[in-house]
Amino acid sequence: MWGSWLDQIQKRLDDVSGLAEQAIIMGGGDEEGEEEEEDEGKETEKVENVQGTSGGRSMSPQPSPEPKPQQGTHGTTFLIHADDTVDGYSLPHEGVALAAAAASMPFQTKNASCFLPATPTEELTGSAVMTAVGGTEKEPLPVVGLPVRLVESLEAPAAPTMPETVVEVAAAAPKLTTEATTPAAVASTGIDTIAQDDAAPHPYSCQQSLLAGGGNEDQLLRFQQVLAEELEVSRLLREEKCCLQDRIGTLEKELRDLRLFKKNALLADPKKLEALEREGMELSTKLGNERERYKLLYEKKTQLESRVETLEKKLAQCALKEEEFQKSIAASHTDCEAAKQHAEELRVFVEVQESKLQQLQRQLTSAKQSRAELVVEHEKELAQQKAELTFQRESMSGALVSLQREKEAIASSLQRTQMEYERRIQELENKLLQANRRADQAEVRLTDHERSVLAPLRELRAALDDVERQKRLLMEEVEYWKGECSAAERSRESEKKHFTQRLADAQSEVQVAHDERLAAEQELQEFRGKHSQAHKALERALERASDAEAKKEQLSIALEEVVRRMEDASSSNNNISTPNSISHVGIGEMTRHSPISIEGGANSTRVPLFQVETTESVGDFCRGSRSRAERELVRQAVEIERLRRVEEEGAEAKRKLLALAAQHDLLMQMYGELQEELQKSQLERPSK
Structure with a gap:
């Protein structure tokens, strides 16, 4: 889009670039008849030099062998032949008016408006801008609405003396006013305005700074409006070029007519020759002024070309800025969508957190209840343990x-x-x-x-x-x-x-x-x-001890009886001798083998119960019984002591068992x- 737009602008600027070249071609036609060929050669060299310096963008018309019909402003048609003859010549009114306006220098501004079409900002693309500025080929753009720039010019000073026919035609032509907006005045004023814009801070710099500082679409639209103004100036310059081409053709025709008049006057009347010479001087003066003016226009044209180049560069930068701006807008939209999605995720996260919080509250209440139950159970267990x-x-x-x-x-x-x-x-x-x-x-x-x-x-x-x-x-x-x-x-x-x-x-x-x-x-x-x-x-x-005590008592009783018997026997049988051959036997054996028979004691001879050694044997038996009893008593005392130690160990084991039970309860x-x-x-x- 921007490339096609720039191509169209370049084409229109190329059309405008032929303005000064056509002006330079108009130099020197008022010399004498005998110097015409030299002047034409010089003009041709000047044109070739200008065409060489213009960089191949010259738009000067090439002469054709065939006659070219040209249309005047008010419908008068004439033919220009290759031999510089004119058929059906009539001076158009607008050409005379342009000549009078071109002679009026310098130009200043006065309240007069040129207009741009009102185009909606949302549809202002490259093709829309070009259509808004130049219109289409079939339908030229009408002048409506939106005022862009104010142009005014001073009233033209009195033009130099012209031929009677030219003066009459100029008198018959409609008078130019500031509302007529002549192309020369508009072009000059547009150039002055562009120079003032160059001196002043350019809107594009403001636009660029605002875009860099965070501007919006209004600044872009403002830049497009400034660009439309520049294109309007280009269009006005193009119109001025067309008018100047018409004027150049008119001047060429006048020059040819003057040459014919001069040739005829040289042959016919010397007075007419003098009049023609005066008229030639006037025309030469006029052409000198035009040369100066065209030089100024050429300089301004070069300035405009440099200005257009800078504008093209700025336009490319603006296109880049616009692309960056569109990218930033798209990024902002994506960020907005991401932020919306993140906000939705945060909302879902908040809902999840609320549900978790409710669940935590429920768990807290259940934990409090379980804690209360555990505390009650713990108190019950403590009470039971205290009771136990x-x-x-x-x-x-x-x-x-x-x-x-x-x-x-x-x-x-x-x-x-x-x-x-x-x-x-x-x-x-x-x-x-x-x-x-x-x-x-x-x-x-x-x-x-x-x-x-x-x-x-x-x-x-x-x-x-x-x-x-x-x-x-x-x-x-x-x-x-x-x-x-x-x-x-x-x-x-x-x-x-x-x-x-x-x-x-x-x-x-x-x-x-x-x-x-x-x-x-x-x-x-x-x-x-x-x-x-x-x-x-x-x-x-x-x-056994009780049995031993009983046996001991029995033995003591038996011993006492034996002692008593022995004493009785010793006292009763002091004179009885006892044989030494009686064997030493125990008293038990004796009593066993020789029992005392009470019935036979009277019939038989009484036999002594014990012999002489009886006392010794009874003492030995008592000593053995006593030693055995003592040993048994010692053994029983040792056994009793051992049992006492066992009881003490059992009591100690009971105490240890109680301590272990207490430790076990504590551990439990x-x-x-x-x-x-x-x-x-x-x-x-x-x-x-």
Whole structure:
């Protein structure tokens, strides 16, 4: 689009570039008849030089051997032949008016308007601008509406003396006014205005600065309007070129007529020759002025060419800026869509967080209820344990105090944990409220941004920066809470591992205590078996001791009887001699083998019961019995001492068993507390 537009502008500027070349071609036609050939050669050389310097963009008409019909402004047609003869010559009124206007120098501005078509800004593309500036080939553009630039010119000074025919035609022509807007005046004024625009800050620089600083589409439309003005100036210059071409043709015709008149006058009348010479002088003066004017126009044309080149460069830069602006608008639209999508995601995230918060509240209430139930159960268990351990308070006072301290520490830790969780939940609620407010603010900003899509780009960028900052803050908060959750999860895992380790240690300690208790019970059973065996042995020993005491009493009675008998026998048989051949026998054997017969004692001779050695044998028997009794008593005393030691060991084992039972109860209580803590941590884990 921009390339075709620039090509059309280049073509029109090429059409305008032939203006000065045509003006230079008009030089020197008022010399004498004998110098005409030399002047024409010089003009041809000048034209060739000008064509060489113009860079191949000359638009000068090439002479044709055939006659060219030319149309005047008011419909008068004439033919120009190759031999410089004119058929049907009549001076057009507009050509005379242009000659009079061209002689009026310098030009200034007066209130007169040239207009541009009013084209909607939303449809102002490259082809639309070209159509708006130049119109189409079939339908020329009418002059309507929008005022662009004010041009005015001073009234032309009195023109130099012209021939009578030319003066009459000029008098008959309509008078030029500021409303007629002659092409020469408009072109000159347009050139002056462009020079003033060059001196003043150009709108494109303002446009570029505004676009760089965050302008909008209005600035682009303003630049397009300035470009349309430049194109209007180009169009006016093109019209001036056409008018000047017509004027050049008219002047050439006049020159040919004057040459013919001069030739005829030389042959006909010397007075007419003098008149023609005066007229030639006037025409030469006029042509000199025209040369000066065309030189100025050529200089201005070069300035315009440089200006057009700069405008082309600026136009290319503007096209790049417009593409960047379109890309930025598309990027802003995509950012808006992304922001909308992110806002929707944030809304969904907020809803999920609200559902999680409700779930946490439900878990908190259930945890409180379970805690109350656990507290009640714990109190019941404590009451039962207090009822069971009432008899062990004296021995277990230190353990109870330590357990009470541990209980208070656990309760305080539970209370602190609960307060910490409540504080964290409150912080989470506050942060969720802040996130909701930020999401609402982001939605409000997005809504305002949607409403003001055509607002200045600076506000759009500021809103996008705010949205990006909010997004970054929200992402930082999300990352922060992810870190917090991961830290809480790691702490929970570490606490879980710690509780699991403590539980495993407690279980191992309980298992060790249980094994020790089983070993102690087994040892106690062994001690009980040994004690029962010792008790039975003691009973048997006591029975044997009682039997021995009974036998001892019997023996003492028997000894006393024997002693008494011996005393009786010694007192009754002092004179009886006893044979030495009687064998030493025991009293029992004697009594066994020689029983005393009461019935036969009277009939037979009385035999003495004991011999002389009887006292010695009875003493030996008493000493053996006494030693045996003493040994038995020593053995029984040793057995009694051993049984007493066994009883003491059994009592010690009982005491150890009671201590182990107390330790087992304490470990079981600690195991129960650890299980409660583990259950609480498991209940608190879903809440996190």
